[in-house]
Amino acid sequence: MNNDNSTLNRVAITIAPRLNNALYSPLFQQCGGITGFFQESDNNIELLFKENNLTNIQPERSLWLQQAEEELKNMEKHRIQLCGIEDTNYPRLLKHCADAPLVLFYKGTLEPDEVKNIAIVGTRKATDSGKARVENILQQLADMGYRPNVISGLAYGIDIAAHSACLRHGLRAQAVLGHGLHMIYPAPHKNIADKILEQGGTLLSEFPTCAPIHPTNFLQRNRIVAGMSEAILVAESPVKGGAMSTARQALSYSRDVLAFPGRPEDTNYTGCNMLIKQNIAALVENVSDILKALNWEPLPTAPYQTSLDLFPESSDEDLIRQTLTEAGEQNIDQLHQLTRIPVHDLAVLLLKLELEGTVTRLPGKCYSLI
Known part of the structure:
Protein backbone atom coordinates (compact mmCIF):
# COMPACT_ATOMS: atom_id res chain seq x y z
CA MET A 1 0.00 0.00 0.00
CA ASN A 2 1.28 3.43 -0.90
CA ASN A 3 1.23 5.31 2.38
CA ASP A 4 1.55 8.80 0.90
CA ASN A 5 0.13 11.93 2.54
CA SER A 6 -3.04 11.78 0.49
CA THR A 7 -3.80 8.24 1.67
CA LEU A 8 -2.93 9.11 5.26
CA ASN A 9 -5.21 12.16 5.17
CA ARG A 10 -8.12 10.21 3.74
CA VAL A 11 -7.78 7.55 6.42
CA ALA A 12 -7.58 10.28 9.08
CA ILE A 13 -10.95 11.67 7.94
CA THR A 14 -12.61 8.30 8.60
CA ILE A 15 -11.44 8.44 12.19
CA ALA A 16 -13.55 11.58 12.60
CA PRO A 17 -16.76 9.77 11.50
CA ARG A 18 -18.95 12.87 11.23
CA LEU A 19 -16.54 14.36 8.70
CA ASN A 20 -16.40 11.24 6.50
CA ASN A 21 -19.59 12.37 4.84
CA ALA A 22 -20.29 14.17 1.57
CA LEU A 23 -22.54 16.59 3.47
CA TYR A 24 -19.35 18.19 4.74
CA SER A 25 -17.59 18.34 1.36
CA PRO A 26 -18.05 22.18 1.25
CA LEU A 27 -15.76 22.38 4.26
CA PHE A 28 -13.02 20.50 2.42
CA GLN A 29 -13.58 22.47 -0.77
CA GLN A 30 -12.89 25.64 1.20
CA CYS A 31 -9.57 24.11 2.23
CA GLY A 32 -8.65 22.86 -1.22
CA GLY A 33 -9.47 19.24 -0.48
CA ILE A 34 -8.90 16.77 2.36
CA THR A 35 -5.13 17.22 2.21
CA GLY A 36 -5.58 20.98 2.39
CA PHE A 37 -7.80 20.50 5.45
CA PHE A 38 -4.85 19.04 7.33
CA GLN A 39 -2.53 21.80 6.14
CA GLU A 40 -4.71 24.74 7.25
CA SER A 41 -3.74 26.68 10.34
CA ASP A 42 -5.59 26.02 13.59
CA ASN A 43 -7.13 29.49 13.48
CA ASN A 44 -8.48 29.01 9.97
CA ILE A 45 -9.90 25.61 10.84
CA GLU A 46 -11.72 27.02 13.88
CA LEU A 47 -13.24 29.74 11.70
CA LEU A 48 -14.26 27.26 9.01
CA PHE A 49 -15.87 24.98 11.60
CA LYS A 50 -17.95 27.90 12.87
CA GLU A 51 -18.95 28.92 9.34
CA ASN A 52 -20.07 25.33 8.62
CA ASN A 53 -21.95 24.94 11.93
CA LEU A 54 -19.53 22.30 13.23
CA THR A 55 -19.09 23.77 16.67
CA ASN A 56 -19.96 20.39 18.25
CA ILE A 57 -16.93 18.72 16.64
CA GLN A 58 -13.49 19.30 18.13
CA PRO A 59 -10.91 19.50 15.29
CA GLU A 60 -8.24 17.17 16.67
CA ARG A 61 -6.31 16.85 13.43
CA SER A 62 -2.99 15.82 14.98
CA LEU A 63 -4.66 13.00 16.90
CA TRP A 64 -6.54 11.83 13.80
CA LEU A 65 -3.32 11.72 11.78
CA GLN A 66 -1.54 9.83 14.53
CA GLN A 67 -4.32 7.24 14.70
CA ALA A 68 -4.35 7.04 10.90
CA GLU A 69 -0.70 5.91 10.98
CA GLU A 70 -1.73 2.92 13.09
CA GLU A 71 -4.77 2.34 10.89
CA LEU A 72 -2.59 2.08 7.81
CA LYS A 73 -0.60 -0.69 9.49
CA ASN A 74 -3.80 -2.59 10.24
CA MET A 75 -5.00 -2.08 6.70
CA GLU A 76 -1.80 -3.56 5.32
CA LYS A 77 -1.98 -6.47 7.77
CA HIS A 78 -5.57 -7.32 6.79
CA ARG A 79 -5.25 -6.43 3.08
CA ILE A 80 -7.79 -3.63 3.31
CA GLN A 81 -7.87 -1.11 0.49
CA LEU A 82 -9.14 2.45 0.27
CA CYS A 83 -11.48 4.16 -2.16
CA GLY A 84 -12.36 7.86 -2.24
CA ILE A 85 -15.53 9.37 -3.66
CA GLU A 86 -13.54 10.94 -6.48
CA ASP A 87 -12.03 7.58 -7.54
CA THR A 88 -13.34 5.81 -10.64
CA ASN A 89 -14.06 2.58 -8.76
CA TYR A 90 -16.21 4.26 -6.10
CA PRO A 91 -19.76 2.80 -6.40
CA ARG A 92 -21.29 4.98 -9.12
CA LEU A 93 -24.83 5.25 -7.70
CA LEU A 94 -23.70 5.88 -4.12
CA LYS A 95 -21.50 8.73 -5.36
CA HIS A 96 -24.61 10.82 -6.09
CA CYS A 97 -26.12 10.49 -2.59
CA ALA A 98 -25.80 13.66 -0.51
CA ASP A 99 -24.66 11.78 2.61
CA ALA A 100 -22.37 9.24 0.90
CA PRO A 101 -19.09 8.46 2.69
CA LEU A 102 -16.17 10.41 1.30
CA VAL A 103 -13.97 7.38 1.87
CA LEU A 104 -14.76 3.65 1.80
CA PHE A 105 -12.65 0.71 2.92
CA TYR A 106 -12.92 -2.49 0.93
CA LYS A 107 -11.56 -5.98 0.45
CA GLY A 108 -11.77 -7.94 -2.75
CA THR A 109 -12.65 -6.59 -6.17
CA LEU A 110 -14.05 -3.09 -6.55
CA GLU A 111 -14.10 -2.03 -10.17
CA PRO A 112 -16.11 0.67 -11.99
CA ASP A 113 -19.60 -0.90 -11.87
CA GLU A 114 -21.46 -0.32 -15.09
CA VAL A 115 -23.61 -3.38 -14.51
CA LYS A 116 -27.00 -3.51 -12.85
CA ASN A 295 -37.19 -1.84 -17.08
CA TRP A 296 -34.43 -4.38 -17.51
CA GLU A 297 -34.42 -5.33 -21.17
CA PRO A 298 -34.81 -9.03 -22.03
CA LEU A 299 -31.56 -10.70 -22.99
CA PRO A 300 -32.07 -12.31 -26.40
CA THR A 301 -29.28 -14.81 -25.88
CA ALA A 302 -30.72 -16.17 -22.64
CA PRO A 303 -31.64 -19.85 -23.05
CA TYR A 304 -35.04 -19.50 -21.42
CA GLN A 305 -36.22 -16.98 -24.00
CA THR A 306 -36.00 -19.26 -27.02
CA SER A 307 -37.20 -22.25 -25.01
CA LEU A 308 -40.36 -20.54 -23.85
CA ASP A 309 -41.16 -19.46 -27.39
CA LEU A 310 -40.90 -23.07 -28.52
CA PHE A 311 -43.31 -24.29 -25.85
CA PRO A 312 -46.65 -22.47 -25.96
CA GLU A 313 -49.49 -23.47 -23.66
CA SER A 314 -49.72 -27.26 -23.77
CA SER A 315 -51.42 -30.20 -22.12
CA ASP A 316 -48.08 -30.99 -20.45
CA GLU A 317 -48.47 -27.89 -18.29
CA ASP A 318 -51.86 -29.13 -17.13
CA LEU A 319 -50.26 -32.49 -16.36
CA ILE A 320 -47.56 -30.81 -14.22
CA ARG A 321 -50.17 -28.79 -12.30
CA GLN A 322 -52.30 -31.90 -11.74
CA THR A 323 -49.31 -33.94 -10.58
CA LEU A 324 -48.17 -31.29 -8.09
CA THR A 325 -51.73 -30.93 -6.82
CA GLU A 326 -52.09 -34.65 -6.19
CA ALA A 327 -48.54 -35.58 -5.14
CA GLY A 328 -47.42 -32.33 -3.47
CA GLU A 329 -43.82 -31.10 -3.53
CA GLN A 330 -41.64 -33.05 -5.98
CA ASN A 331 -38.15 -32.74 -7.38
CA ILE A 332 -37.59 -32.71 -11.12
CA ASP A 333 -36.61 -36.39 -11.29
CA GLN A 334 -39.77 -37.43 -9.44
CA LEU A 335 -41.86 -35.26 -11.75
CA HIS A 336 -40.22 -36.88 -14.75
CA GLN A 337 -41.13 -40.34 -13.45
CA LEU A 338 -44.72 -39.33 -12.69
CA THR A 339 -45.39 -37.39 -15.90
CA ARG A 340 -43.00 -39.11 -18.35
CA ILE A 341 -42.20 -35.65 -19.79
CA PRO A 342 -38.58 -35.56 -21.05
CA VAL A 343 -36.33 -33.88 -18.45
CA HIS A 344 -35.18 -31.08 -20.78
CA ASP A 345 -38.76 -30.22 -21.77
CA LEU A 346 -39.87 -30.54 -18.16
CA ALA A 347 -37.21 -28.02 -16.99
CA VAL A 348 -38.37 -25.50 -19.59
CA LEU A 349 -42.04 -25.92 -18.69
CA LEU A 350 -41.32 -25.61 -14.97
CA LEU A 351 -39.44 -22.33 -15.57
CA LYS A 352 -42.36 -21.06 -17.65
CA LEU A 353 -44.78 -21.91 -14.83
CA GLU A 354 -42.45 -20.18 -12.35
CA LEU A 355 -42.44 -17.00 -14.42
CA GLU A 356 -46.23 -17.13 -14.58
CA GLY A 357 -46.40 -17.48 -10.80
CA THR A 358 -48.00 -20.94 -10.89
CA VAL A 359 -45.21 -22.93 -9.22
CA THR A 360 -42.35 -22.04 -6.94
CA ARG A 361 -38.89 -23.57 -6.90
CA LEU A 362 -37.55 -24.83 -3.56
CA PRO A 363 -34.05 -25.91 -2.54
CA GLY A 364 -32.94 -29.26 -3.93
CA LYS A 365 -34.59 -28.65 -7.34
CA CYS A 366 -37.99 -29.28 -5.79
CA TYR A 367 -41.19 -27.64 -7.00
CA SER A 368 -44.61 -27.01 -5.51
CA LEU A 369 -47.73 -25.12 -6.49
CA ILE A 370 -48.04 -21.58 -5.18
Whole structure:
Protein backbone atom coordinates (compact mmCIF):
# COMPACT_ATOMS: atom_id res chain seq x y z
CA MET A 1 0.00 0.00 0.00
CA ASN A 2 1.28 3.43 -0.90
CA ASN A 3 1.23 5.31 2.38
CA ASP A 4 1.55 8.80 0.90
CA ASN A 5 0.13 11.93 2.54
CA SER A 6 -3.04 11.78 0.49
CA THR A 7 -3.80 8.24 1.67
CA LEU A 8 -2.93 9.11 5.26
CA ASN A 9 -5.21 12.16 5.17
CA ARG A 10 -8.12 10.21 3.74
CA VAL A 11 -7.78 7.55 6.42
CA ALA A 12 -7.58 10.28 9.08
CA ILE A 13 -10.95 11.67 7.94
CA THR A 14 -12.61 8.30 8.60
CA ILE A 15 -11.44 8.44 12.19
CA ALA A 16 -13.55 11.58 12.60
CA PRO A 17 -16.76 9.77 11.50
CA ARG A 18 -18.95 12.87 11.23
CA LEU A 19 -16.54 14.36 8.70
CA ASN A 20 -16.40 11.24 6.50
CA ASN A 21 -19.59 12.37 4.84
CA ALA A 22 -20.29 14.17 1.57
CA LEU A 23 -22.54 16.59 3.47
CA TYR A 24 -19.35 18.19 4.74
CA SER A 25 -17.59 18.34 1.36
CA PRO A 26 -18.05 22.18 1.25
CA LEU A 27 -15.76 22.38 4.26
CA PHE A 28 -13.02 20.50 2.42
CA GLN A 29 -13.58 22.47 -0.77
CA GLN A 30 -12.89 25.64 1.20
CA CYS A 31 -9.57 24.11 2.23
CA GLY A 32 -8.65 22.86 -1.22
CA GLY A 33 -9.47 19.24 -0.48
CA ILE A 34 -8.90 16.77 2.36
CA THR A 35 -5.13 17.22 2.21
CA GLY A 36 -5.58 20.98 2.39
CA PHE A 37 -7.80 20.50 5.45
CA PHE A 38 -4.85 19.04 7.33
CA GLN A 39 -2.53 21.80 6.14
CA GLU A 40 -4.71 24.74 7.25
CA SER A 41 -3.74 26.68 10.34
CA ASP A 42 -5.59 26.02 13.59
CA ASN A 43 -7.13 29.49 13.48
CA ASN A 44 -8.48 29.01 9.97
CA ILE A 45 -9.90 25.61 10.84
CA GLU A 46 -11.72 27.02 13.88
CA LEU A 47 -13.24 29.74 11.70
CA LEU A 48 -14.26 27.26 9.01
CA PHE A 49 -15.87 24.98 11.60
CA LYS A 50 -17.95 27.90 12.87
CA GLU A 51 -18.95 28.92 9.34
CA ASN A 52 -20.07 25.33 8.62
CA ASN A 53 -21.95 24.94 11.93
CA LEU A 54 -19.53 22.30 13.23
CA THR A 55 -19.09 23.77 16.67
CA ASN A 56 -19.96 20.39 18.25
CA ILE A 57 -16.93 18.72 16.64
CA GLN A 58 -13.49 19.30 18.13
CA PRO A 59 -10.91 19.50 15.29
CA GLU A 60 -8.24 17.17 16.67
CA ARG A 61 -6.31 16.85 13.43
CA SER A 62 -2.99 15.82 14.98
CA LEU A 63 -4.66 13.00 16.90
CA TRP A 64 -6.54 11.83 13.80
CA LEU A 65 -3.32 11.72 11.78
CA GLN A 66 -1.54 9.83 14.53
CA GLN A 67 -4.32 7.24 14.70
CA ALA A 68 -4.35 7.04 10.90
CA GLU A 69 -0.70 5.91 10.98
CA GLU A 70 -1.73 2.92 13.09
CA GLU A 71 -4.77 2.34 10.89
CA LEU A 72 -2.59 2.08 7.81
CA LYS A 73 -0.60 -0.69 9.49
CA ASN A 74 -3.80 -2.59 10.24
CA MET A 75 -5.00 -2.08 6.70
CA GLU A 76 -1.80 -3.56 5.32
CA LYS A 77 -1.98 -6.47 7.77
CA HIS A 78 -5.57 -7.32 6.79
CA ARG A 79 -5.25 -6.43 3.08
CA ILE A 80 -7.79 -3.63 3.31
CA GLN A 81 -7.87 -1.11 0.49
CA LEU A 82 -9.14 2.45 0.27
CA CYS A 83 -11.48 4.16 -2.16
CA GLY A 84 -12.36 7.86 -2.24
CA ILE A 85 -15.53 9.37 -3.66
CA GLU A 86 -13.54 10.94 -6.48
CA ASP A 87 -12.03 7.58 -7.54
CA THR A 88 -13.34 5.81 -10.64
CA ASN A 89 -14.06 2.58 -8.76
CA TYR A 90 -16.21 4.26 -6.10
CA PRO A 91 -19.76 2.80 -6.40
CA ARG A 92 -21.29 4.98 -9.12
CA LEU A 93 -24.83 5.25 -7.70
CA LEU A 94 -23.70 5.88 -4.12
CA LYS A 95 -21.50 8.73 -5.36
CA HIS A 96 -24.61 10.82 -6.09
CA CYS A 97 -26.12 10.49 -2.59
CA ALA A 98 -25.80 13.66 -0.51
CA ASP A 99 -24.66 11.78 2.61
CA ALA A 100 -22.37 9.24 0.90
CA PRO A 101 -19.09 8.46 2.69
CA LEU A 102 -16.17 10.41 1.30
CA VAL A 103 -13.97 7.38 1.87
CA LEU A 104 -14.76 3.65 1.80
CA PHE A 105 -12.65 0.71 2.92
CA TYR A 106 -12.92 -2.49 0.93
CA LYS A 107 -11.56 -5.98 0.45
CA GLY A 108 -11.77 -7.94 -2.75
CA THR A 109 -12.65 -6.59 -6.17
CA LEU A 110 -14.05 -3.09 -6.55
CA GLU A 111 -14.10 -2.03 -10.17
CA PRO A 112 -16.11 0.67 -11.99
CA ASP A 113 -19.60 -0.90 -11.87
CA GLU A 114 -21.46 -0.32 -15.09
CA VAL A 115 -23.61 -3.38 -14.51
CA LYS A 116 -27.00 -3.51 -12.85
CA ASN A 117 -27.21 -3.31 -9.05
CA ILE A 118 -29.92 -4.67 -6.79
CA ALA A 119 -30.01 -4.92 -2.99
CA ILE A 120 -31.84 -7.70 -1.19
CA VAL A 121 -32.66 -7.14 2.49
CA GLY A 122 -34.97 -8.57 5.10
CA THR A 123 -35.46 -9.83 8.60
CA ARG A 124 -32.76 -11.65 10.53
CA LYS A 125 -35.43 -14.17 11.58
CA ALA A 126 -36.20 -15.28 8.05
CA THR A 127 -38.34 -18.32 7.34
CA ASP A 128 -37.30 -21.18 5.08
CA SER A 129 -39.89 -20.07 2.53
CA GLY A 130 -38.53 -16.51 2.55
CA LYS A 131 -35.01 -17.77 1.94
CA ALA A 132 -36.31 -20.06 -0.82
CA ARG A 133 -37.96 -17.13 -2.58
CA VAL A 134 -34.66 -15.24 -2.58
CA GLU A 135 -32.92 -18.34 -3.92
CA ASN A 136 -35.48 -18.71 -6.71
CA ILE A 137 -35.29 -15.09 -7.82
CA LEU A 138 -31.49 -15.06 -7.98
CA GLN A 139 -31.34 -18.41 -9.73
CA GLN A 140 -33.84 -17.23 -12.33
CA LEU A 141 -31.87 -14.01 -12.95
CA ALA A 142 -28.69 -16.05 -13.38
CA ASP A 143 -30.39 -18.60 -15.65
CA MET A 144 -31.72 -15.77 -17.81
CA GLY A 145 -28.22 -14.36 -18.28
CA TYR A 146 -28.41 -11.34 -15.94
CA ARG A 147 -25.33 -10.68 -13.84
CA PRO A 148 -26.23 -7.87 -11.42
CA ASN A 149 -24.19 -6.90 -8.39
CA VAL A 150 -26.29 -8.20 -5.49
CA ILE A 151 -25.85 -6.07 -2.38
CA SER A 152 -26.74 -6.94 1.20
CA GLY A 153 -25.39 -6.66 4.74
CA LEU A 154 -24.04 -10.14 5.68
CA ALA A 155 -26.49 -10.33 8.61
CA TYR A 156 -28.45 -13.39 9.67
CA GLY A 157 -31.58 -14.33 7.77
CA ILE A 158 -32.34 -12.82 4.38
CA ASP A 159 -28.94 -11.11 4.00
CA ILE A 160 -26.89 -14.28 4.27
CA ALA A 161 -29.44 -16.18 2.17
CA ALA A 162 -28.92 -13.65 -0.65
CA HIS A 163 -25.12 -13.82 -0.40
CA SER A 164 -25.16 -17.63 -0.33
CA ALA A 165 -27.46 -17.81 -3.36
CA CYS A 166 -25.09 -15.50 -5.26
CA LEU A 167 -22.23 -17.88 -4.58
CA ARG A 168 -24.25 -20.86 -5.79
CA HIS A 169 -25.41 -19.20 -8.99
CA GLY A 170 -22.30 -17.29 -10.03
CA LEU A 171 -23.54 -13.80 -9.23
CA ARG A 172 -21.31 -11.08 -7.79
CA ALA A 173 -22.00 -10.46 -4.11
CA GLN A 174 -21.20 -7.18 -2.38
CA ALA A 175 -21.51 -7.15 1.41
CA VAL A 176 -21.64 -3.85 3.30
CA LEU A 177 -20.52 -4.16 6.92
CA GLY A 178 -21.14 -2.00 9.97
CA HIS A 179 -17.62 -2.31 11.36
CA GLY A 180 -13.98 -2.43 10.32
CA LEU A 181 -12.93 -5.06 7.80
CA HIS A 182 -10.40 -6.71 10.10
CA MET A 183 -13.21 -8.88 11.43
CA ILE A 184 -16.53 -10.42 10.40
CA TYR A 185 -19.72 -10.03 12.38
CA PRO A 186 -21.54 -12.27 12.92
CA ALA A 187 -18.53 -14.59 13.21
CA PRO A 188 -20.29 -17.68 11.75
CA HIS A 189 -20.51 -15.82 8.43
CA LYS A 190 -16.74 -15.57 7.98
CA ASN A 191 -16.76 -18.60 5.69
CA ILE A 192 -19.32 -16.93 3.40
CA ALA A 193 -17.34 -13.67 3.48
CA ASP A 194 -14.20 -15.53 2.41
CA LYS A 195 -16.07 -17.18 -0.46
CA ILE A 196 -17.46 -13.82 -1.58
CA LEU A 197 -13.88 -12.60 -1.96
CA GLU A 198 -12.76 -15.82 -3.67
CA GLN A 199 -15.51 -15.45 -6.27
CA GLY A 200 -14.67 -11.84 -7.15
CA GLY A 201 -17.05 -10.08 -4.77
CA THR A 202 -16.49 -7.26 -2.32
CA LEU A 203 -16.65 -6.46 1.37
CA LEU A 204 -17.16 -2.72 2.02
CA SER A 205 -17.33 -0.46 5.05
CA GLU A 206 -17.03 3.20 5.91
CA PHE A 207 -15.56 2.28 9.30
CA PRO A 208 -11.82 1.95 10.06
CA THR A 209 -10.61 -0.99 12.13
CA CYS A 210 -10.22 1.26 15.18
CA ALA A 211 -13.88 2.34 15.16
CA PRO A 212 -15.94 1.02 18.09
CA ILE A 213 -18.96 -1.09 17.16
CA HIS A 214 -22.27 0.59 18.01
CA PRO A 215 -25.82 -0.46 17.03
CA THR A 216 -26.12 2.83 15.13
CA ASN A 217 -23.30 1.67 12.83
CA PHE A 218 -25.66 -0.80 11.21
CA LEU A 219 -28.27 1.87 10.55
CA GLN A 220 -25.53 3.95 8.92
CA ARG A 221 -24.55 0.89 6.92
CA ASN A 222 -28.12 0.61 5.57
CA ARG A 223 -27.83 3.92 3.71
CA ILE A 224 -24.82 2.56 1.81
CA VAL A 225 -26.75 -0.59 0.86
CA ALA A 226 -29.60 1.61 -0.40
CA GLY A 227 -27.33 4.13 -2.10
CA MET A 228 -25.32 1.55 -4.05
CA SER A 229 -28.45 -0.01 -5.57
CA GLU A 230 -30.78 0.97 -8.37
CA ALA A 231 -33.48 -1.01 -6.57
CA ILE A 232 -33.97 -2.69 -3.24
CA LEU A 233 -36.00 -5.85 -2.71
CA VAL A 234 -37.48 -6.34 0.75
CA ALA A 235 -37.80 -10.10 0.81
CA GLU A 236 -39.33 -10.62 4.24
CA SER A 237 -39.81 -8.08 7.03
CA PRO A 238 -42.11 -7.12 9.88
CA VAL A 239 -43.16 -3.49 10.20
CA LYS A 240 -40.17 -2.61 12.37
CA GLY A 241 -36.63 -3.55 11.51
CA GLY A 242 -33.48 -2.66 9.64
CA ALA A 243 -34.90 -3.73 6.29
CA MET A 244 -37.70 -1.19 6.59
CA SER A 245 -35.25 1.61 7.41
CA THR A 246 -33.21 0.59 4.37
CA ALA A 247 -36.36 0.72 2.22
CA ARG A 248 -37.18 4.21 3.49
CA GLN A 249 -33.61 5.31 2.83
CA ALA A 250 -33.83 3.91 -0.70
CA LEU A 251 -37.04 5.85 -1.25
CA SER A 252 -35.31 9.06 -0.15
CA TYR A 253 -32.66 8.39 -2.81
CA SER A 254 -35.39 7.91 -5.45
CA ARG A 255 -34.52 4.24 -5.78
CA ASP A 256 -37.09 1.63 -6.77
CA VAL A 257 -38.43 -0.37 -3.83
CA LEU A 258 -39.75 -3.90 -4.38
CA ALA A 259 -41.28 -6.37 -1.92
CA PHE A 260 -42.46 -9.96 -1.73
CA PRO A 261 -46.07 -10.13 -0.49
CA GLY A 262 -47.11 -12.44 2.33
CA ARG A 263 -50.23 -13.64 4.09
CA PRO A 264 -51.87 -10.95 6.25
CA GLU A 265 -51.60 -13.12 9.36
CA ASP A 266 -47.86 -13.70 8.86
CA THR A 267 -46.04 -11.12 11.00
CA ASN A 268 -42.83 -11.69 9.03
CA TYR A 269 -44.50 -10.05 6.02
CA THR A 270 -46.42 -7.20 7.64
CA GLY A 271 -43.70 -4.76 6.63
CA CYS A 272 -43.62 -6.00 3.03
CA ASN A 273 -47.41 -5.84 2.78
CA MET A 274 -47.45 -2.32 4.22
CA LEU A 275 -44.89 -1.11 1.67
CA ILE A 276 -47.00 -2.55 -1.13
CA LYS A 277 -50.28 -1.23 0.28
CA GLN A 278 -48.85 2.28 0.60
CA ASN A 279 -47.57 2.17 -3.00
CA ILE A 280 -44.00 2.49 -1.76
CA ALA A 281 -42.97 -0.90 -3.10
CA ALA A 282 -43.83 -2.77 -6.29
CA LEU A 283 -45.24 -6.22 -5.64
CA VAL A 284 -42.88 -9.02 -6.70
CA GLU A 285 -44.18 -12.55 -7.16
CA ASN A 286 -41.63 -13.71 -9.72
CA VAL A 287 -38.61 -12.56 -11.66
CA SER A 288 -40.70 -11.05 -14.47
CA ASP A 289 -42.09 -8.54 -11.94
CA ILE A 290 -38.53 -7.37 -11.21
CA LEU A 291 -37.68 -7.03 -14.89
CA LYS A 292 -40.84 -5.02 -15.50
CA ALA A 293 -40.42 -2.75 -12.47
CA LEU A 294 -36.80 -1.94 -13.29
CA ASN A 295 -37.19 -1.84 -17.08
CA TRP A 296 -34.43 -4.38 -17.51
CA GLU A 297 -34.42 -5.33 -21.17
CA PRO A 298 -34.81 -9.03 -22.03
CA LEU A 299 -31.56 -10.70 -22.99
CA PRO A 300 -32.07 -12.31 -26.40
CA THR A 301 -29.28 -14.81 -25.88
CA ALA A 302 -30.72 -16.17 -22.64
CA PRO A 303 -31.64 -19.85 -23.05
CA TYR A 304 -35.04 -19.50 -21.42
CA GLN A 305 -36.22 -16.98 -24.00
CA THR A 306 -36.00 -19.26 -27.02
CA SER A 307 -37.20 -22.25 -25.01
CA LEU A 308 -40.36 -20.54 -23.85
CA ASP A 309 -41.16 -19.46 -27.39
CA LEU A 310 -40.90 -23.07 -28.52
CA PHE A 311 -43.31 -24.29 -25.85
CA PRO A 312 -46.65 -22.47 -25.96
CA GLU A 313 -49.49 -23.47 -23.66
CA SER A 314 -49.72 -27.26 -23.77
CA SER A 315 -51.42 -30.20 -22.12
CA ASP A 316 -48.08 -30.99 -20.45
CA GLU A 317 -48.47 -27.89 -18.29
CA ASP A 318 -51.86 -29.13 -17.13
CA LEU A 319 -50.26 -32.49 -16.36
CA ILE A 320 -47.56 -30.81 -14.22
CA ARG A 321 -50.17 -28.79 -12.30
CA GLN A 322 -52.30 -31.90 -11.74
CA THR A 323 -49.31 -33.94 -10.58
CA LEU A 324 -48.17 -31.29 -8.09
CA THR A 325 -51.73 -30.93 -6.82
CA GLU A 326 -52.09 -34.65 -6.19
CA ALA A 327 -48.54 -35.58 -5.14
CA GLY A 328 -47.42 -32.33 -3.47
CA GLU A 329 -43.82 -31.10 -3.53
CA GLN A 330 -41.64 -33.05 -5.98
CA ASN A 331 -38.15 -32.74 -7.38
CA ILE A 332 -37.59 -32.71 -11.12
CA ASP A 333 -36.61 -36.39 -11.29
CA GLN A 334 -39.77 -37.43 -9.44
CA LEU A 335 -41.86 -35.26 -11.75
CA HIS A 336 -40.22 -36.88 -14.75
CA GLN A 337 -41.13 -40.34 -13.45
CA LEU A 338 -44.72 -39.33 -12.69
CA THR A 339 -45.39 -37.39 -15.90
CA ARG A 340 -43.00 -39.11 -18.35
CA ILE A 341 -42.20 -35.65 -19.79
CA PRO A 342 -38.58 -35.56 -21.05
CA VAL A 343 -36.33 -33.88 -18.45
CA HIS A 344 -35.18 -31.08 -20.78
CA ASP A 345 -38.76 -30.22 -21.77
CA LEU A 346 -39.87 -30.54 -18.16
CA ALA A 347 -37.21 -28.02 -16.99
CA VAL A 348 -38.37 -25.50 -19.59
CA LEU A 349 -42.04 -25.92 -18.69
CA LEU A 350 -41.32 -25.61 -14.97
CA LEU A 351 -39.44 -22.33 -15.57
CA LYS A 352 -42.36 -21.06 -17.65
CA LEU A 353 -44.78 -21.91 -14.83
CA GLU A 354 -42.45 -20.18 -12.35
CA LEU A 355 -42.44 -17.00 -14.42
CA GLU A 356 -46.23 -17.13 -14.58
CA GLY A 357 -46.40 -17.48 -10.80
CA THR A 358 -48.00 -20.94 -10.89
CA VAL A 359 -45.21 -22.93 -9.22
CA THR A 360 -42.35 -22.04 -6.94
CA ARG A 361 -38.89 -23.57 -6.90
CA LEU A 362 -37.55 -24.83 -3.56
CA PRO A 363 -34.05 -25.91 -2.54
CA GLY A 364 -32.94 -29.26 -3.93
CA LYS A 365 -34.59 -28.65 -7.34
CA CYS A 366 -37.99 -29.28 -5.79
CA TYR A 367 -41.19 -27.64 -7.00
CA SER A 368 -44.61 -27.01 -5.51
CA LEU A 369 -47.73 -25.12 -6.49
CA ILE A 370 -48.04 -21.58 -5.18
